[in-house]
Amino acid sequence: MNSYQRVMGTLSGQPVDRLPVFAVLGAYGANLTGTDLPTMFSHAPSYVAGQKALQEEFGFDLVLTAFDYSAIAEAFGGQVAWCADQVPNMKRPGARRAADALALPLPDPAKTGRLPVILEATSRLAGLYKERVPIVSVLPGPGILPALLVGMDQWMETVLFDPELAGKILDYSATFFVAWANALLEAGADCLVFTEGMATATVAPRQMFAGQFLPHLRDTFSRIPGPKVLSSTGGSMNHVLDLLPGLDGLVGVIAGSKDDLAQARQLLGSELTLIGNLDNLTLPALSADEVYRMSLQRLRTAAPPGRYILGNAGADIPQATPAGNLRAMLAAGAAYSAAIGCGS
Amino acid sequence: MNPRECSELLLAAMINVDRPGAAEIIGQALAAGITPPRVIAEILDPAIVQLGRLWEEESMSLAQNFVASKIAEDALLRCIPDSRDRARSKGAVVIGNIEDDFHSLGRRAVGLFLSAAGWEVHDLGNDVPAELFLEKALQVEARVIGVSAMMQTTALNIRKLRRLIDARGLRDSIKLAVGGAVFNWRPDLVAEVGGDGTAHNAVGADELFLRLQADLPGEVAP
Numbered sequence: 186m187n188s189y190q191r192v193m194g195t196l197s198g199q200p201v202d203r204l205p206v207f208a209v210l211g212a213y214g215a216n217l218t219g220t221d222l223p224t225m226f227s228h229a230p231s232y233v234a235g236q237k238a239l240q241e242e243f244g245f246d247l248v249l250t251a252f253d254y255s256a257i258a259e260a261f262g263g264q265v266a267w268c269a270d271q272v273p274n275m276k277r278p279g280a281r282r283a284a285d286a287l288a289l290p291l292p293d294p295a296k297t298g299r300l301p302v303i304l305e306a307t308s309r310l311a312g313l314y315k316e317r318v319p320i321v322s323v324l325p326g327p328g329i330l331p332a333l334l335v336g337m338d339q340w341m342e343t344v345l346f347d348p349e350l351a352g353k354i355l356d357y358s359a360t361f362f363v364a365w366a367n368a369l370l371e372a373g374a375d376c377l378v379f380t381e382g383m384a385t386a387t388v389a390p391r392q393m394f395a396g397q398f399l400p401h402l403r404d405t406f407s408r409i410p411g412p413k414v415l416s417s418t419g420g421s422m423n424h425v426l427d428l429l430p431g432l433d434g435l436v437g438v439i440a441g442s443k444d445d446l447a448q449a450r451q452l453l454g455s456e457l458t459l460i461g462n463l464d465n466l467t468l469p470a471l472s473a474d475e476v477y478r479m480s481l482q483r484l485r486t487a488a489p490p491g492r493y494i495l496g497n498a499g500a501d502i503p504q505a506t507p508a509g510n511l512r513a514m515l516a517a518g519a520a521y522s523a524a525i526g527c528g529s
Numbered sequence: 530m531n532p533r534e535c536s537e538l539l540l541a542a543m544i545n546v547d548r549p550g551a552a553e554i555i556g557q558a559l560a561a562g563i564t565p566p567r568v569i570a571e572i573l574d575p576a577i578v579q580l581g582r583l584w585e586e587e588s589m590s591l592a593q594n595f596v597a598s599k600i601a602e603d604a605l606l607r608c609i610p611d612s613r614d615r616a617r618s619k620g621a622v623v624i625g626n627i628e629d630d631f632h633s634l635g636r637r638a639v640g641l642f643l644s645a646a647g648w649e650v651h652d653l654g655n656d657v658p659a660e661l662f663l664e665k666a667l668q669v670e671a672r673v674i675g676v677s678a679m680m681q682t683t684a685l686n687i688r689k690l691r692r693l694i695d696a697r698g699l700r701d702s703i704k705l706a707v708g709g710a711v712f713n714w715r716p717d718l719v720a721e722v723g724g725d726g727t728a729h730n731a732v733g734a735d736e737l738f739l740r741l742q743a744d745l746p747g748e749v750a751p
Contacts, residue, residue, distance in 0.1 A: 266656065268629050271682045276631050276656065338637055341595050345546060388591045393546075466714050469681075503681065 203522035207496030260292035311373025326381025417441035419499030480517030532571035565608035601645035625653035638731035691723025704741035
């Protein structure tokens with residue numbers, strides 16, 4: 186089995202030769218190619234070279250298109266902070282006031298700013314890996330997307346104190362959200378991962394997610410074909426997991442690093458794949474032995490019912506993470522798979 | 530209603546993200562003759578302390594914390610119309626996100642809570658060079674500088690500010706508070722960047738800044 190077959194088999198609950206292992210590695214590719222991050226995130230061939238090097242070095246069961254939301258903020262007129270040693274970040278949003286978001290021109294995925302660079306990288310990855318390694322694209326969930334237009338402070342204030350305006354901004358930004366997701370699929374992405382901050386317990390309570398954002402997820406997901414995964418963005422999402430089954434095209438959830446995986450499985454039901462939940466931020470400081478032990482612990486907890494993929498929670502794994510820690514994840518996946526007789 | 534009952538109601542309003550309800554509670558307390566300083570000390574402060582405990586237990590969301598900080602700001606503005614009144618202030622502080630860091634939400638919450646607690650807050654915003662922190666602190670006679678960073682890469686930029694403070698011989702005049710998500714994950718980073726202390730959340734900033742200010746030679750603990 187190749188990675189694509191392994192992952193698709195897991196998503197559909199079929200037997201596989203070994204359990205898949207994911208690691209969110211974007212900027213880490215620069216460690217291997219020697220490229221600086223501003224180049225990597227503004228030049229499609231450089232980004233793809235990083236993914237290719239990561240595949241050759243580690244062989245995780247996915248390749249990832251750029252986890253870079255600053256490109257979206259920039260496409261909406263925001264400013265980007267470029268630093269040599271970190272992923273580009275939004276410096277200033279395009280709209281100074283929340284109401285101004287409604288006047289921002291909607292970006293064209295094929296033409297605006299660096300969005301075409303991401304699409305080109307996706308297309309190049311598809312050329313290299315289609316039906317061999319799953320091509321996964323990460324994009325902000327529709328509920329948190331407006332934070333890239335107006336800033337998180339303004340967005341949170343609008344959601345809390347001006348729900349009518351918040352609803353208008355959600356509707357307005359949804360046009361781009363759907364177009365961007367569909368453009369990524371057309372460029373070759375096999376699966377879309379949505380990091381929905383508003384589904385994270387540390388950001389919004391359950392009733393707020395259920396009342397203000399879940400209906401929006403339902404609406405927008407129904408306009409995007411293809412498999413979808415929802416990510417907790419790293420915190421905790423168990424408080425809303427039971428609300429997610431039935432979302433159009435949802436095939437899996439990336440649990441937060443603070444979530445109890447056994448509880449997550451129970452809440453999610455048996456039809457959706459559970460992914461996670463090593464804490465990406467702690468990976469640089471752990472030893473390889475610790476990563477191996479923590480990986481095995483998660484496998485033993487979450488893998489027995491099936492439809493489980495070992496992986497990290499949160500965003501990009503920091504570049505300071507020792508390569509041995511990444512290999513420890515793979516080794517744990519292989520050891521567990523062998524122990525339960527995968528492929529035999 | 531006595532101040533304790535008012536404080537409990539105020540806390541409930543904060544938890545229920547009920548900003549209008551909180552304003553009504555503060556209004557009723559003032560109308561009942563509770564003086565503005567007592568409203569802050571006996572109603573607002575205890576609610577904020579309780580809120581901090583809930584945050585520590587991870588039973589509060591950012592949305593609830595955000596509304597709570599707004600409620601605290603509302604109450605402050607009603608009770609101390611001019612929050613820059615130095616006679617009432619605990620002192621001047623300078624806060625901001627260190628150079629290359631653009632994650633402002635935590636810092637803004639810290640600013641609101643410090644203001645609510647009676648500090649004269651000078652918020653320099655995001656992406657602030659080390660030199661500017663020190664320049665502003667000297668200008669406004671701040672005894673504590675609070676620097677926020679979300680990620681390890683940007684947190685390391687705080688070392689420059691530490692070096693500047695030391696090079697100017699100001700180690701015994703200005704304390705350096707550091708905070709942000711990365712310090713909660715890696716407490717050892719506080720010492721690595723030269724911080725004098727940290728708080729796990731915005732609510733704990735008042736206590737931290739008071740402690741750091743009291744540690745300075747010539748300062749009298751409150």
